[in-house]
Amino acid sequence: MKISTRIALCLVLFLGLSAWNIAQETSPSEITITVPEKGHSETVVKVNGKEVKGEGDTRTFKAKLEKGKEFKFKIEALIEPNNYTKITRFKEIKLKGGDNAKVDVTVKNPKTDKIVVRWVPTPDDIVDEMCKLAKVTKNDVVYDLGCGDAVMLIRPIQKFNAKKGVGIDIDPKILEKAKENVKNAKLQDKIELRVGDILNVKDMADADVVLLYIGDDLGERLSPVLQKTMKKGARIVSHRFVLGDWTPTKTVTVKGADTYEYELHMWVLGEKKVEKGKSK
Ligand SMILES: C[S@@+](CC[C@H](N)C(=O)[O-])C[C@H]1O[C@@H](n2cnc3c(N)ncnc32)[C@H](O)[C@@H]1O
Incomplete structure (x- = not known):
């Protein structure tokens, strides 16, 4: 190969490599x-x-x-x-x-x-207080959004004769426990349990009562769905936490069997705030 051809080839190779380098800079x-x-x-x-x-x-x-x-x-x-x-x-x-x-x-x-939010159960006697506040009767379909082991569905049926219970929870493991508890209570025909994120719930029109223990962040997010879709006269009772800036109709403090005080909030669809007080 001629010397001039060799130089030309080297030059092409050098320019090619430089261009590639610039591109990769x-x-x-x-x-x-x-x-x-x-x-x-x-x-x-x-x-x-x-x-x-x-x-x-x-x-x-x-x-x-x-x-x-x-x-x-x-x-x-x-x-x-x-x-x-x-x-x-x-x-x-x-x-x-x-x-x-x-x-x-x-x-x-x-x-x-x-x-x-993580699972922390509501004590049985506090669930009873929530049902009393909501005035649960035999005509009521009760929902627990974030139902955990289903205590808030079993007690309203066993002690207040609620017609039906529906529970939704994101954690399949705790729902297994809920299923076991429902079976032991022989309430399989009255309680429906679903795995799911309550933030995907779009309509709560068939609920007469919603019981909650879900923290302020989840409550704030759920509030518009409950306000928009629940029927007039339906009741929501929450253990400790509120629903964003939606003012509760009533707030009470009850003393538990464990001697602790529990704050419970109730919203009645279509009613303005009425009172705040102690119920026990
Ligand atoms: C504080 S525990 C309350 C359990 C039951 N309601 C009670 O009061 O005993 C909250 C429950 O909500 C469930 N949870 C948390 N975040 C959720 C979500 N985004 N969707 C559905 N369930 C959720 C948890 O797995 C847990 O079982």
Whole structure:
């Protein structure tokens, strides 16, 4: 091969490699994620499935990305506002190599936030107090959204003759326990149990009474569905927690057999707030 051809070939190879290098040039990029103040030390942030370690009110995700090319990032924050509630918040952003972005996961997203509270049972005598407050009768269909082991369905039927009970819970394991309890109480024909997220419940028109023990975050999200779809005169009684900014019709404090005081709130569809007081 002629020397001039060899030089030309080397030149082509060199230019090709340089062009490839430019195309592959990477630049540092950062995503700064602001996490909620309440519970921020416990907040776990993942970007595209990988945990971004850190403390305080921000987490910083760093990456070297191909300059100018657009990339998608899925951000997932597991937030624990208290020791019984876990909220998973999702965000998706696009970022070009070399750019930085800020993401705020402190803001609630009612459409996509997943909220789960852990199981803590309501004592039997407090369920009875809730039924008394709701004035449960033989004509009532009673729902427990987040029914746990079904105590709030079994007691209204056994002690107050409620017509039917419907329970929904996200945790299949606790529903197994609920099924066992319903079977032991011989109430299989009167109690219906479903696995599901109560945030997917769209209509509560067939409920006469809804009993709840679900935390303030889930309550706030459920409130519009209950207000919009429950029939006039239907009652909701909640152990301890409220339903967003919906003022209860009545709030009472009862003393349990365990000597603790329990606050119970009742909303009657179509009625304004009437009183606040002690019932025991
Ligand atoms: C505090 S416990 C109350 C159990 C029962 N209602 C009682 O008072 O004894 C809350 C229950 O709600 C269930 N739960 C939590 N988040 C839920 C969700 N998003 N959808 C359905 N069930 C949920 C839990 O698995 C748990 O069994």
